[in-house]
Amino acid sequence: MKALFLAGGLGTRLRPLTEHLPKPMALVGNRPWLEHLLLHYKDQGVNEFVIAVKHYRELIESHLGDGSKYGVRIDYAVEKELLGTAGAIKNAEHLLSDRFIVVNADIIHQVDLRSALRFHENHGGAATICLTEVDDPSHYGVVEQTDNGRIVRFIEKPKKEEAPSNRVNAGIYIMERRALELVPSGRAVSIEKETFPLLIDNGSGVYGHPIGGYWMDMGTKERYRQLHWDLLDRRFPVKIEGKDMEGKGIWLGDNVRVGQGVLFVPPVMIGDDVTIGDRAIIGPYAVVGKASRIGNQVRLANSILWDRCKVRAGAQLNDCIFGSGMQVGPHILHEAVCNRNLEVQRR
Known part of the structure; x- marks a missing residue:
């Protein structure tokens, strides 16, 4: 069939x-x-x-x-x-x-x-x-x-x-x-x-x-967010790539480089080849795509980043969704949906 x-x-x-x-x-x-x-x-x-x-x-x-x-x-x-x-x-x-x-x-x-x-x-x-x-x-x-x-x-x-x-x-x-x-x-x-x-x-x-x-x-941004929170909470049991660190709801892909003093607040999913700067706070409910770069002292929560995103030092992001290759910061953004640089929709 x-x-x-x-x-x-x-x-x-x-x-x-x-x-x-x-x-x-x-x-x-x-x-x-x-x-x-x-x-x-x-x-x-x-x-x-x-x-x-x-x-x-x-x-x-x-x-x-x-x-x-x-x-x-x-x-x-x-x-x-x-x-x-x-x-x-x-x-x-x-x-x-x-x-x-x-x-x-x-x-x-x-x-x-x-x-x-x-x-x-x-x-x-x-x-x-x-x-x-x-x-x-x-x-x-x-x-x-x-x-x-x-x-x-x-x-x-x-x-x-x-x-x-x-x-x-x-x-x-x-x-x-x-x-x-x-x-x-x-x-x-x-x-x-x-x-x-x-x-x-x-x-x-x-x-x-x-x-x-x-x-x-997943036809709306609200449902798209909820889908990911369900994934991280394992209500949606699709396979998560990466290792679950000691069963704590923190999944790290291959070749992830984590700076000094980084705090993960579960649940968090980090893709392959990601770099996270010193004293960044990631989570709760954060998905970071492959080959992304998170700067020093970034605060990232309730947000989804696709592949190859770059978040500059000091940025604070909450309830955001970024398409692949997006660069941002140092901004304070809430409920932003972006698919390319400088194209930001806020509610």
């Missing part, structure tokens, strides 16, 4: 971080999320992947390649223009198997795929929508189901008081190839508004299966 990762979008709500970057390539714990996702599905038994790409496709292709370094095979389906979820699947149809998995690649999750596959095999329908339960379903696609899991209605972003359930589309689908017979070629097609309603109406069988595990849409 193959998995199709939909990775063509930019993620406008994560700007400026993803202004020139596909949203699934945003760093999560100092590694592109798309790489985490690939490894998670490999662990679930998938070893053939198709990645739908459009914006800045070369960044994805150059990083993941043909998959051989991960022990998997990767093919790419290129969209000349954005085709919507169903349109992107149709565009990749020639690369897919008779049964395949579709994943919105910007959704953060760790789930038990085998349980969903068993459910799909047993019901015999054309599609299974993996579902997750949320407190407020008004921002998502909500389903109404029968007792056996068959979906009878699919409602996109209803008002909270009008939602038939709190089970929402998790952005993960198991589909049979015959489901694509209803999808027109060469134009944008919404799977939620067009394809699934058609499959429901003609009796093809669309079912919903609740999934456990961690799930989050």
Whole structure:
């Protein structure tokens, strides 16, 4: 079975971080999320992947390649223009198997795929929508189901008081190839508004299966921060690179140079080849990307730095997110999101 990762979008709500970057390539714990996702599905038994790409496709292709370094095979389906979820699947149809998995690649999750596959095999329908339960379903696609899991209605972003359930589309689908017979070629097609309603109406069988595990849409800066705090608190159990120093929630990568009098306030994650100056205070809730340079007496808390950042001596940063290669200081910054020098957004 193959998995199709939909990775063509930019993620406008994560700007400026993803202004020139596909949203699934945003760093999560100092590694592109798309790489985490690939490894998670490999662990679930998938070893053939198709990645739908459009914006800045070369960044994805150059990083993941043909998959051989991960022990998997990767093919790419290129969209000349954005085709919507169903349109992107149709565009990749020639690369897919008779049964395949579709994943919105910007959704953060760790789930038990085998349980969903068993459910799909047993019901015999054309599609299974993996579902997750949320407190407020008004921002998502909500389903109404029968007792056996068959979906009878699919409602996109209803008002909270009008939602038939709190089970929402998790952005993960198991589909049979015959489901694509209803999808027109060469134009944008919404799977939620067009394809699934058609499959429901003609009796093809669309079912919903609740999934456990961690799930989050990282589509806003607030959720992106929370994702990292969950990672550091191990509520999101993705692998953290580096050594956990005596189990204290302080992870240090290879070749980290720590100056005199540095204080780590856990939880803290430091990437490879990082230099931290004398008497710096790092944490709590700090993620520092690879090859970054932290100056003397820097105070860094509740902040995420991507790779190759430079923070000059004396800077104080709280609730900040910096894109790769950012240089700052000596400033006092609070709730700043930057993707290049001197481009700072404050709330």
